[in-house]
Amino acid sequence: MKRLFQTSTESVWRHRDLRIAAPARALSILGDEIALVALMLHVHDLGAGARGVMLLLISAAVPTVLLAPLAGSLADRVDSRLLLVTASLLQVVVCVALAFTAPLWGVYLLVMALQAGQAVVNPTWQALVPRIVGEAELGQAMGATQALSTLAAVAGAPLGGLLSGLGGQRLPLLVDAGTFLALVAAALLVRTRRAGRHDAALRTADRPRALDGLRVIRADRLLWPIFVALFAYIVVGEATNVVEVFLIRDHLHGTSVQYGLVGAVTTAGIVVGSLLAGRIRRTPRRVVVVVVGAAVQSLALLLAGLVPSVLALAVVYSTLGVANGALNTSTGTLVFTRVPDAVRGRVGAALNGGSRACSIVALALGGLAGSELGAAPSFVLFGSLALVVVGWLALRVLPLRDVAPPEPAESTAPAERAPVGAANGS
Structure with missing residues (x-):
């Protein structure tokens, strides 16, 4: 019997450019989490209350949504090195300005500027990774980078609180500026480049249009239902984030240490699930892992509203974490191995923008459900709705799991035939 998780005799870390890019990206995520905690504390100290925090979170999410078409087009047309260096340097400037900005309106505007840079940088890196490692090892690379990013994000929260205590708003934001400088250095050191005048394959493609990313996904019979289900799943799944603390502290009477324990086991699960899913070699x-992972995570959300203790919740959440890591890694690998190279930036931007838009809706929905139903019933409700979404997804995609991706349009065919990983210095 063939194994689901296959091993490779060679490590994906043998690629020089991945060894540079992945840790730099994780360091930047660490800096962003540090900055977010510092800014939330700053907004709290100014007396803005829950409304001020909500506006901060919205300011951080809106640019990714609104700029998705432009960001994807830039990622597919402009030299990746030039784009990454320019955007990261601008983010350094914005972080320094944030460190010395006190008024709330200034904070909100600068946060939007910072995230506008992220809206461009993220799809550029996403489209570059397949060039670095090649499509055969993309799953392993995505699993490894997601594991690193998850660990960085979790470490950012306590570090943000510690640095804020030591230096107020200024120190953590200057640290974040330093992480963007590390990204500049990484972009200059990475030899693999994509788009721009030197990239003959992408230069032959037509000029990008605003909704190209969605058009490409819509044309793929397998990816389109996954996209639709993913966005619906984010709305109902992430809504539980709003009431999670109330479930643990108020409903289950857990301590702050136990709250941290639940977060720690979830993180460990995500890392394990990401690394395991990265070893899968076939579409x-x-x-199957996408459907099973989503089903397990949905069931875990439902059970979270029924468990009698924090210890039982920790067991449920560790399973949820494994499923989440496997789901995200498998979904990302499916998307970027099935779409033509010429449109990967636009597809990545569409995925990022749609996900952030759904996250905004999830915040509002979770807040409403928490105030009207309470924490535990909200988990049962959202877990049940998530299972409905997964049931629809299973019916749509499992019969199509062997379907080939659609033939690329004539304008993108040269990019599809371009050698992957060329000039990557591996």
Whole structure:
């Protein structure tokens, strides 16, 4: 019997450019989490209350949504090195300005400027990774980078609180500026480049249009239902984030230490799930993992509203974490191995923008459900709705798990035939 998780005799870390890019990206995520905690504390100290925090979170999410078409077009047309260096340097300037800005309106505007840079940088890196490692090892690379990013994000929260205590708003934001400088250095050191005048393959493609990313996904019979289900799933799944603290502290009477323990086991699960899913080599198996991962995570959300203790919740959440890591890694690998190279930036931007838009809706929905139903019933409700979404997804995609991706349009065919990983210095 063939194994679902296959091993490779060679490590994905043998690629020089991945060894540079992945830690730099994780360091930047660490800096962003540090900055977010510092800014939330700053907004609290100014007396803005829950409304001020909500506006801060919205300011951080809106640019990714609104700029998705432009960001994807830039990622597919402009030299990746030039784009990454320019955007990261601008983010350094914005972080320094944030460190010395006190008024709330200034904070909100600068946060939007910072995230506008992220809206461009993220799809550029996403489209560059397949060039670095090649499509055969993309799953392993995505699993490894997601594991690193998850660990960085979790470490950012306590570090943000510690640095804020030591230096107020200024110190953590200057640290974040330093992480963007590290990204500048990484972009200059990475030899693999994509788009721009030197990239003959992408230069032959047509000029990007605003909704190209969605058009490409819509044309793929397998990816389109995954996209639709993913966005619906984010709305109902992330809504539980709003009431999670109330479930643990108020409903289950957990301590702050126990709250941290639940977060720690979830993180460990995500890392394990990401690394395991990264070892899957075939599309049909990835499709199965997407459906099973979503089903397990949905069931875990439902059970979270029924458990009698924090210890039982920790067991449920550790399973949820494994499922979440496997789901995200498999979904990302499916998307970027099935779309033509010429449009990967636009597809990545569409995925990022749609996900952030759904997250905004989830915040509002979770707040409403928490105030009207309470924490535990909200988990049962959202877990049940998530299972409905997964049931629809299973019916749509499992019969199509062997379907080939659509033929690329004539304008993108040269990019599709371009050698992957060329000039990557591996």
